[in-house]
Amino acid sequence: MHTPQYKQLYESLRHQITTGIYKEGDMIPSENELATLHQITRMTVRQALDDLVNEGYICKRKGKGSFVQSRKNAFGTLQFRSKEATETLALTNRTLKKPSIHEWEPSFFYDITEEERRAGCISLKRVILINDKASVVEHLYLPNIHLPGFTMTTFINDSVFETLQQAYHLEITGCEQVVNAIRADGEVAFILGLEEDDPILEVFRRYSTNHDTFIYSKLLCNTKHFALIS
């Protein structure tokens, strides 16, 4: 398996943005410079930059250049916004239920394929803390396909998605989400520090991946102090 050149450039630039080598508002090298620098054609450079634009890492301005965009306050594929001004948020997570393999729930919120059903389900449960305040309960459901030993793995940087990428070469290529407003039940209210019946956000997500499989998640969010950006 050979990684395409545009993907290498994409990863390289993305890394330099997420680690702060290029900061918000910085101009990245021009398409011609990147082409010369990496000994590839401009069309290949553009393929990498187009992906960065679609992921929201940069924006392009004709006649000017390509500029790094803000992606602050992001946790994996989730991004939040404080209700107060533009403070920067500290995002961490704590495991509520370790990964385990079991049957799929009979009335799962997405239709699953016969292959997924046969393979079984790896699920886990976490709570995401924003500025040390429990804000989101995240349930993750992965079909047990091409993921040997996943339940025994310790996560890289506490991140499921980073672990999937580095240990299993599984990358997220897209996400579809369905959003509801519901009342918190007792358990969730307790975890999120709310009263029972307080309104919370219920989000069902289906991530598509480069392995032609899906990853499913269910989020329950306390949006009193932070809102979900998507």
Add this chain to the structure above:
Amino acid sequence: MHTPQYKQLYESLRHQITTGIYKEGDMIPSENELATLHQITRMTVRQALDDLVNEGYICKRKGKGSFVQSRKNAFGTLQFRSKEATETLALTNRTLKKPSIHEWEPSFFYDITEEERRAGCISLKRVILINDKASVVEHLYLPNIHLPGFTMTTFINDSVFETLQQAYHLEITGCEQVVNAIRADGEVAFILGLEEDDPILEVFRRYSTNHDTFIYSKLLCNTKHFALIS
């Protein structure tokens, strides 16, 4: 001003998909066929198809072809999903407040630019009915830039966005949204047929356009029977 060829092909295919000439699951002509057909190169065809993929109109499968994806139950940029099975939804809208020009609210939910502030704000208010049930209250806010006579315009197909596109060549190029769960106040509860304090979805959206301006919207959704897809 000359429309690029890839954009023409994009519009042509999009039209054929939205009007049902190509139906869900149909394979559209291959990249080589489209190139020959329109007397353009494959790279140009790919540019059109990439846009259609990003907008969710089609998906591509290596070795197989490009296939039309479902975009049922869509109202402009909004898409809904019924909680019951996969019934098809009838989407209509009714005006609550006709477009009018005024100052921007001092504490608008997005930071606006000095140019936008000076130009003033065109706002309107609609309710979106799903299967004849009032489900979403939509506030729209447009900076009064390059929109002469907008307040006097009758909308094409009852659609603001279609009108903007056809009468003002204003196209939506992206959307960022912020989502909250809140309690309905009396007025909204009344419109949406809910009890006061029932949980509803509050969505703030900022659309980017091909005119380097933004369009803002605020949505209040009753998600008891339908969920918002985004």
Add this chain to the structure above:
DNA sequence: GAGTGGTCTAGACCACCTG
């Protein structure tokens, strides 16, 4: 083996922006 989309080359001209 024939057809599909995925990647890539080495050029070209254009509109836009800035000094």
Add this chain to the structure above:
DNA sequence: AGGTGGTCTAGACCACTCG
């Protein structure tokens, strides 16, 4: 005028899918 991104050409080879 010189640099930037936007569009476009006319080819090429590859991996994948299907009959």
